[in-house]
Amino acid sequence: MFDYSSVLSHTVTNLKKSGIRKFFDLLDGRKDVIGLTVGQPDFVTPWHIREAGIESLQKGKTYYTSNAGMPELRAEICSYLKRRFALSYLPEETVVTVGGSEAIDLAIRSVTDPGDEIIIPTPSFVCYEPIARLCGGVPVIVKTTVEDRFKLTPEALRAAITPKTKMLVLPYPNNPTGAILTKEELEGIAEVLRGTNILVLSDEIYAEMTYGRQHVSIASLDGMWERTIITSGFSKSYAMTGWRMGYLAAPKPLAEQMLKIHQYAIMCAPTTSQFAAIEALKNGDEDIAMMVGEYDRRRRFVYQGFQDIGVDVFEPEGAFYIYPEIGKFGLDADTFCDKLLNEYKCAIVPGTAFGEGGERFARVSYAYSIKHIEEALNRIEAFVKTLK
Amino acid sequence: MNTILKLLEDNANLTPAQLAVMCGKETGDIKKLIKEYEANGVIVGYKTLVDxxxxxxxxxxxxxxxxxxxxxxxxxxxxxxxxxxxxxxxxxxxxxxxxxxxxxxxxxxxxxxxxxxxxxxxxxxxxxxxxxxxxxxKYKDKGVVYGVEEIDERGNCN
Missing domain, CATH: 3.30.70.920 (Lrp/AsnC effector binding domain/regulation of amino acid metabolism (RAM) domain)
Structure with a gap:
């Protein structure tokens, strides 16, 4: 019998299995369940974008591209960032990555030495902490609260900073809470960082999914561009999750180092997907508007729906999640979601899956049809009625 | 307001209250709008798609x-x-x-x-x-695909 525990890295074996993975494992193979769990669009990639990918295959474009991505794509990324968010980057300040996830990995890995502290607001997406740990970094968790509508406050940030702080992860618009940071709120964060040596990883994968106001990138504020790594991608905004296309934008001295890791680990992002991404950036603005309009209607629908059935919830302003507070029903998030799943055949993700501070909450995705959302809300209503 | 028409064209079951929530309007205004559409023949009827x-x-x-x-x-x-x-x-x-x-x-x-x-x-x-x-x-009619069960194949991934 081979003793695998003797060969595996302790850093890796000590990583916790993600809470979201644990919950998703419970759903595997369950056909009787109606879920609001999925963290990806229910739209299919717009046809003209798929067609660009298909055409590239038909023309035999099956080679590697340059490590950082095709020049045309990097130029389009710069033009997009300028057009949508008034951000100025040169093509050599971008790297095309395998999804936004790889961009996050590169950003954290390129700056973290053992003992460096990475500030991570929670609830947030599950990857920041394990990546920091893989580099020997020390995740410093800052719990955001419902009272602050899950926004990172300048005070909380200031309190978390030590001489070892290397980077702040800024995960807004936020998965799982739907919180965003306005320009004024970002200004407060920026004020804490100015004059320090702290970098910002601004995870802007949901930048297009804001409702009622345009997303603002912290990199567009005075003194922030030079310390910010923006990670983003095509998955959410263009409904291209399966294409695995993301990118990062950062000052050249940072981009160059991240490109090194990318070059050794990945070589280059998938070529077919790069062709599709060029088409998305060139001709996809209307697709985004259409999809965001639809998400907005669902957002209003599900927000009203939770209020109608007596579940406390704050109005989400970004991404496609809503984060109801289910704690008042006397069950912790895991038990609530477990019972809802097993007794009422409805799946939502316990807030605990997204780090500390989620014990009284659950993540509900509204990347589903209105009919589907309505049926799920009916089941949740039936369940909470038994708890009141 | 083409949005209301488009939403109703896709799903005539949506109630005025639901439409109002989805579009950030008042239910009364939506009811009035639908009445107007019906009166001036923009909305000509409601039917059910049957396979x-x-x-x-x-x-x-x-x-x-x-x-x-x-x-x-x-x-x-x-x-x-x-x-x-x-x-x-x-x-x-x-x-x-x-x-x-x-x-x-x-x-x-x-x-x-x-x-x-x-x-x-x-x-x-x-x-x-x-x-x-x-x-x-009949494969598809009025934008609806017939005879194919829609399966949500999206992976639970993040």
């Missing part, structure tokens, strides 16, 4: 190309009216191209459709010729 193939009802449908001689002053309208008044006619369009009117009809049997073409359609004075195409299978 009859899943029932034991026997039926056939056909598309008939009709060439006609237009009448002086009245163009195609009078002939069209004669045709659409038959209850078996589901849809009728004036077409550009190789023929004039496109008739979609439904009958119990092929024989019944053939009878309609021979006895009712072809005998209209202005009808010059007809070509009948029977529908073998």
């Amino acid at each position: 009859w193939d899943k029932t034991d009802r026997e039926y056939v449908s056909a598309l008939i190309e009709v060439k006609i001689t237009p009448q002086r002053d009245r163009g195609f309208d009078r002939v069209a009216e004669k045709i659409y008044n038959y209850p078996e006619v589901q849809s009728l369009y004036l077409m550009s191209g190789g023929y004039d009117l496109c008739v979609l009809i439904e009958g119990k049997t092929m024989k019944e459709v053939a009878y309609f073409v021979a006895q009712k359609l072809a005998t209209i004075e202005e009808v010059v010729s007809t070509a009948t195409h029977f529908v073998l299978r």
